[in-house]
Amino acid sequence: MAIIPFDDRDGEIWLDGEFVPWRDAKVHVLTHGLHYGSCVFEGERVYDHEIFKSKEHTDRLFKSAELLAIDVPFSKAEIEAAKVETAKRAGFKDAYVRPVIWRGSGSMGVSAPEAGVRCAIAVWEWPAYFPPELLAKGIKMDIARWKRPGPQSAPCTAKAAGLYIICSLAKEEAEAKGCQDALMYDIEGNLAEATGAHIFFVKDGAIHTPELGNFIEGITRATVIDLARARGITVHERKIKPEELGSFEQCFLTGSAAEVTPVGEIGPNSYTVGEMTTQLREDYLKLVRRQLVLEQDLPPRVAVS
Ligand SMILES: Cc1ncc(COP(=O)(O)O)c(C=O)c1O
Structure with a gap:
């Protein structure tokens, strides 16, 4: 079965604190995270409409950000609430949750503490990882x-x-x-x-x-x-x-x-x-x-x- 491209799906993505139509959740080509890998993320599953160990994943997301000297512009509680709302809007009984945090386009130097930090959360259906x-x-x-x-x-x-x-x-x-x-x-x-x-x-x-x-x-x-x-x-x-x-x-x-x-x-x-x-x-x-x-x-x- 052909995979539907991930940038061409229906639904909404939480982006920097707001929900945007799935296809509009875009980043510019000149983005620090894209060029230098200054980006952290999580992979979580929803089972029967509940995110399994959601808090542990959010804690690890913030720990990863800290290790990369990325200052997350949201609190853990805000990210938790955003994950829940994104999953709710997606509506799947079982799903995969992908929060991602990356350095933005404010600067393109290797050292770029002023690049800005951006965040997104997307939820999609992802059945089994292996056949x-x-x-x-x-x-x-x-x-x-x-x-x-x-x-x-x-x-x-x-x-x-x-x-x-x-x-x-x-x-x-x-x-x-x-x-x-x-x-x-x-x-x-x-x-x-x-x-x-x-x-x-x-x-x-x-x-x-x-x-x-x-x-x-x-x-x-x-x-x-x-x-x-x-x-x-x-x-x-x-x-x-x-x-x-x-x-x-x-x-x-x-x-x-x-x-x-x-x-x-x-x-x-x-x-x-x-x-x-x-x-x-x-x-x-x-x-x-x-x-x-x-x-x-x-x-x-x-x-x-
Ligand atoms: C490289 C790597 N190792 C291990 C794991 C398993 O970690 P977890 O059980 O927290 O999903 C993952 C998945 O997140 C991974 O990407």
Whole structure:
């Protein structure tokens, strides 16, 4: 099915505090964010008319902006309210929410604190991130030649647009090889993450996942760790070396877009879609729709209808 271009859709986009017709939400070609990557964003899902972990996403958006020295001209409460209103106006039961904040056109110098800051929020329908027919066997992953920059090289814990170029390249190169995604290593050669999701492994009844430090603090990652611990599963957050890839039994990805996606292959290594992966995927899909409640307090959802 042909994708409708994203600049040619019906609906409204929240832009700098006001709703504008979807097709009118334009930026000028001379925009700092476009030329220098001074832009941060979020990716969130609406399930049954509620934004899942909306507050956590807004907190991370502001943290990302701070890491890029971008002063957001709205409060967190204003962004929260704008997300809800945008989702309400879009009207979808299930949807994807994309807040984005970027430096504007007030200056085009590399250093441009006076460039101005602009914000937008768009909501659209986005069903599954990976082809659903691959869920039974798991997706196939390439090993990217690109390494995630470390904290000495970039504000690598920010969800910053500029950092995504290596993700786009890695994913496009993976797709050209018949894979659906790519595993990226960090600059020290440890496993980091996929191009738009975090990675988990199962071995001897326990879960292993790369420790935080070189990538964004995943909201789904934290949720899945909570779900695993609620089931009494031990979760090891640690440095994982590529040599270990052959020793794991199961593998899965987590992300707001990817949800919990089983992985069947990474390069020459194969994994089964085992009980633990399947269980955690089911738990996650129930949790986001309030069909499962964790013992610890769930963060408040934000209703959009
Ligand atoms: C590079 C990258 N890693 C990981 C994730 C998963 O993070 P989250 O679970 O917060 O969506 C995303 C998606 O936002 C991502 O783009």
